[in-house]
Amino acid sequence: MSRRDILKTAGVGGVGVILGASGLGGILTLNESKAATSNLTETIPFYGEHQSGITTKTQNHVYFASLDVTTTKKAEVIQLFKDWTKAAALLAEGKAVGELSSNEFLPPKDTGEAAGLSSANLTITFGVGPSLFVKNNEDRFGLKQKQPKELVDLPAFPLDALEEAWTGGDICIQACADDVQVAFHAVRNLIRIARGKAILRWAQTGFQRTKQADPKSGTPRNLFGFKDGTANPDVKSEKEMDEHVWVQPGDGPDWLVNGSYLVVRRIQMFIEVWDRTTLKEQEKTFGRNRDSGAPLGQKDEFEKLNLEKKNAQGGFHIPEDSHTRLSHGDGTQQILRRAYSYADGMDVKTGSFDAGLLFLCFQRAPSKQFIPIQTRLAKIDKLNEYTSHRGSALFACLPGAKQGGYIGETLFH
Numbered sequence: 179m180s181r182r183d184i185l186k187t188a189g190v191g192g193v194g195v196i197l198g199a200s201g202l203g204g205i206l207t208l209n210e211s212k213a214a215t216s217n218l219t220e221t222i223p224f225y226g227e228h229q230s231g232i233t234t235k236t237q238n239h240v241y242f243a244s245l246d247v248t249t250t251k252k253a254e255v256i257q258l259f260k261d262w263t264k265a266a267a268l269l270a271e272g273k274a275v276g277e278l279s280s281n282e283f284l285p286p287k288d289t290g291e292a293a294g295l296s297s298a299n300l301t302i303t304f305g306v307g308p309s310l311f312v313k314n315n316e317d318r319f320g321l322k323q324k325q326p327k328e329l330v331d332l333p334a335f336p337l338d339a340l341e342e343a344w345t346g347g348d349i350c351i352q353a354c355a356d357d358v359q360v361a362f363h364a365v366r367n368l369i370r371i372a373r374g375k376a377i378l379r380w381a382q383t384g385f386q387r388t389k390q391a392d393p394k395s396g397t398p399r400n401l402f403g404f405k406d407g408t409a410n411p412d413v414k415s416e417k418e419m420d421e422h423v424w425v426q427p428g429d430g431p432d433w434l435v436n437g438s439y440l441v442v443r444r445i446q447m448f449i450e451v452w453d454r455t456t457l458k459e460q461e462k463t464f465g466r467n468r469d470s471g472a473p474l475g476q477k478d479e480f481e482k483l484n485l486e487k488k489n490a491q492g493g494f495h496i497p498e499d500s501h502t503r504l505s506h507g508d509g510t511q512q513i514l515r516r517a518y519s520y521a522d523g524m525d526v527k528t529g530s531f532d533a534g535l536l537f538l539c540f541q542r543a544p545s546k547q548f549i550p551i552q553t554r555l556a557k558i559d560k561l562n563e564y565t566s567h568r569g570s571a572l573f574a575c576l577p578g579a580k581q582g583g584y585i586g587e588t589l590f591h
Contacts, residue, residue, distance in 0.1 A: 221297045224263075224270040226578040228424065228436055229585070231301030232514070232540050233413040236398070237354040240384040240518045241361040242442065242536060244347030244571060247310060249375045252319040256590045258375045262304065262368055263584040269364045272297035275371070289370065291363050298357035302364055303350075304585050305440050305573030310348040324589060326430035328439060328543055329574045335556040335567070344444045344569025347379045352440070352538070356389065380569070382444060384518025384536040397471060397479065400519055400535055401447050402564070404464050405471035407515045408479055409506065422512045422547070423540050433588035436577040438540045441513075441548045444520075444569030447534040452564050463560040465500030473502060483509075501561045504554045513539040513547050534565070544572060 222230050247255060265275040272295065276287025310318065311325035331346070351368055355361040362383070369378055386398040397405040411418040420426060425434045452460070461468055471479035475487045475495025483506055487495045496503045516538045525532040541547040556562070579585045 220299050221271055222299055222301050224267040224302065225581050228578045229303045229575055230270075231303035231352055231354050232423065232438055232516075232575065233419060234301050234354070236386065236516055237299050237301070238356045238386060238388045239354065239358040239361050240536065240538075241353045241358070241365045241381065242384065242538070243351045243365050243369065243381040244379045245349045245351070245369070245372065245376045246379045247318075247348045247376045250318070252590070254375050255319060256586070258372055259304070259586040259590070260584045261371050263579055265368060265371055266302040266364070266585070269302060269367070270297060270300050272300070275367045289363065289366055292360050295357060295360055298355040298360040300353065300355040300360050300364060302368070303352040303575055305350040305352075305575040306586070306589070307347050307349065307571060307573050309346060321589070324431050324433060326434060326574060328430060328545055329572065332441070332544070332570055332572050333549065335552055337556055337562055337567070338570070339566045339568060340570050341568050344380050344382075346571050347573070349376060350440070350442070350571070350573045358383065358385070382520055382536050382569075384520045386518055400517070401449055401521075401533055402452055402460070404466060404468055405479065406517055406535075408471055409512075410515055411512050413514070422542055423514050425542055429543065433591075434574055434577065438542065438575045439544050440573045440575050441537075441539050441541070441544060442569070442571045442573070443537040443567055445535045445537055446532070446566045446568050448530070448564050448566070449533055450530050462497050462500060463564070465496040465502030497560070499558045499560045501555070501559055504559050505551055507551065507554060511547050511551050513541045513551065515539050540575070
């Protein structure tokens, strides 16, 4: 048996075997190993009414990339999306983007690092930014009349510390998978296909707890140790998704119907400062119990917020400047959060961790959902003392494609 086969049998790359031998965790049986890895072999179809990677159950890893279009020819942009569609459909099935060339003097069509790996629930989601339509007052590809009113740069929020290196972009690619190498391989090959037409502007990897580590699939925790995504709308409810996530007929240009708007925020967390904060203060900052995720003064994570409930001192259990109260508002503005943590080594300016949250959220109309929520948060959210928004972008995620068609067909047709 090869080392690779041994690692496959272990189910967690051999780490579980080492921990089991040290007495820190039980040794996995073969049946447990198969159960732990079975979800890595699932395939999520690329084609459909909606793009995958939006209401799809959140995978373990994300590789997010923002690109700038360099070609000035609309025909080349269209061809790029056609090529991307074919490649993405193959990648979603765990296949290479092209057969190995018989000419050894030419580069292989596929970069090869995912050879032998499953699709690991890979989803690839494409979006277009405001600058694809108009940049420097120029109607770049004759698409100006098709630009939705919602697809404009987000307003400047108080306390934003945005850096150009993490902001904007003409096109985005969101690759999510239960294996980080599979996600990276997808983005790497799509960018390679774009050579001569588009270049990488910025990119960010992200992670959450793996499905092996949390077989109960509880709400993921962010790097502050609190659950993130408790208040999401129900992705299994077609009614809720139509109301909060999917663009509907009459919302704007018809080409975006069945698509969605994606807001991306790269939020740096000052975790060293947070780590010196008392548990009571941490919970008051979020407005939730750290252990259970329940709202303060309540018992269950998913219990309806009781914003009027008061404590023995006469104050609100959920403080007025808490993140939970402010993000909830009156409850009418909902977004679908799909956030991931990131850890990029050390911030050389401060000597602290460069870590935080790659905040991704989908919605039907940013002006009615994310923007009013963030406006409230930016003013008095207690969490602002421990975070800084470094990157920001808005994209219109295209409707899904049918087999024989291509992503972006409704826009470019």
